[in-house]
Amino acid sequence: MPRSIVLGTGHAVPDRVVTNDELSPLMDTSDEWIRERTGIQERRWAREGDTGVEYARQASVQALEMAGLDAKDLDAIVYATLSPDHFIPGNSVFLQRALGAGHVASVNLNNACNGFLYAMSVADAWIRAGMFRRILVVGQELVSSRLDISPQGRAVSVIFADGAGALVLGATEEPGRGVLAWDLHTDGSYAENLWVDGPGAAIWPPIAVQHIESGRYFPHMDGREVFRHAIVRMPESVGAVLAQAGLSPADITLLIPHQANLRISEAVQKRLGLRDDQVYNNIQFYGNTTAATIPIALDECVRAGRLKAGDVFVMTAFGSGFQWGSALMRW
Secondary structure (H helix, E strand, O other): EEEEEEEEEEEOOOOOOOHHHHHHHHHHHHHHHHHHOOOOOOOOOOOOOHHHHHHHHHHHHHHHHHHHOHHHOEEEEEEOOOOOOOOOOOOHHHHHHHHHHOOOOEEEEHHHHHHHHHHHHHHHHHHOOOOOEEEEEEEEEEEHHHHHOOHHHHHHOOOOOEEEEEEEEEEEOOOOOEEEEEEEEOOOOHHHEOOOOOOOOOOOOOOOOHHHOOOOOOOEEEEHHHHHHHHHEEEEEEEHOOOOOOOOOOHEEEEEEEOOOHHHHHHHHHOOOOOOHOOOOOHHHOOHHHHHHHHHHHHHHHOOOOOOOOOOOEEEEEOOOOOOEEEEEEO
């Protein structure tokens, strides 16, 4: 049975840097308040007229170049985002067109914070089944235009940001390499603790002034509940994939947690007993780009030489749903 290995990575973020000081007067907050609660110093927000697909295209071109492939060499595209450019069709269609790929298979996922992990799991399953051999996996968000930039939206809007990350998965028969273990979970009991209520088919009328005024179209989060569950579920999930592979936390070369909140990442690191050099965080400079956090961080690590052949690499995420999970690879 073939395994999935990473052939190339890439990422793209807006050139607009938004600092805590810039947001402070708009949201009745301060740089100190934001850093203390989230660890974020600045984030990237798109400019009017930007599209998520364009960021995804830039990230994908980088990943293809690293892999030494042309877009026409791809068999499929798996695209994760909670902020598509259009209601239908999904962003994967527009990315296929922008890249000039062939008539590849494509699928779109809205799994929010876990979007990239789930997208990668689909691609990995296709490769293991022998269905496809070269798959582009993308995590991308453009959420800044959908945030409540007011004191009422402060707890959420200071966190989220825009960007895209991509990787090319390829098939290998080489034993011991590639994706070795998965752990994926859902508990819908907490769905309303981190969600955007509308517009959706359950809301009538779907577009109305009263819904805008009541904030139903903005993201809402119970930060305490998210934190309480994340610092338990993420270490549990990392432990599960390590157990499947017969490994321990000491064997991890690099852990990339979903960049939800620096305090969550620090708590996960502590529970797993990992050193600082075993964990990578970049939320300080990019904010929480939801489905894009893990692939952006992975690309930075790859280009910085943080991973070499034989290294054990783990990705883990927790977020809206609640959904959580982990993937373990040997580089």
